[in-house]
Amino acid sequence: MPSDRLAGALERLDGPAARLIVGLVAIHAVRAAEVARLDLADLDLARRTLAVRRGAGMHLVYLDALSTDRVADWLRERRRRWPQATNPHLLVTSQTYRHPASPQISYGAMRAVFDQIELLPRQVWADRILDEARESADPVHLARLLGIHPSIAVKYVHAAHPDKALPRIR
DSSP: OOHHHHHHHHHHSSSHHHHHHHHHHHHHOOOHHHHHHOBGGGEETTTTEEEEEETTEEEEEEOOHHHHHHHHHHHHHHHHHOTTOOOOBSSOOTTTTTOTTOOOOOHHHHHHHHHTTTOOHHHHHHHHHHHHHHHOOOHHHHHHHHOOOHHHHHHHHHHHOGGGOOOOOO
């Protein structure tokens, strides 16, 4: 998604939580399910980083200025709306902010955000990876920057640069 289209999409979204969710997927290729699982402890605003749990490991996302602003906007809104929130997740709703089980945000709530821009979370995620693959034909760069598996990075580079694809080994 081109940056001008992304900026327009982010501004059309309803509220800071929605802008943060779509921004993390569209800018940093964090999967929607990973966004839902994020805890407040995963965020380090002083270092402008976000630790994303992937399988048994972690992928460290370095937040740009736009993403940092989106996080700060959401945190201000979260504190304003629910100053007594006990849920450790970064994203909470009026149903989850003091829930004794501290559940993550629901799939329905996440999906409602993407319905506002009429795209599926997976489409936004894939579009981000393809956009980066167009800029850099280096699958190692893609894997490191976006924290994706090298085989996925290779597939996206081949899709972005079919003229550079090596023939398949039989």
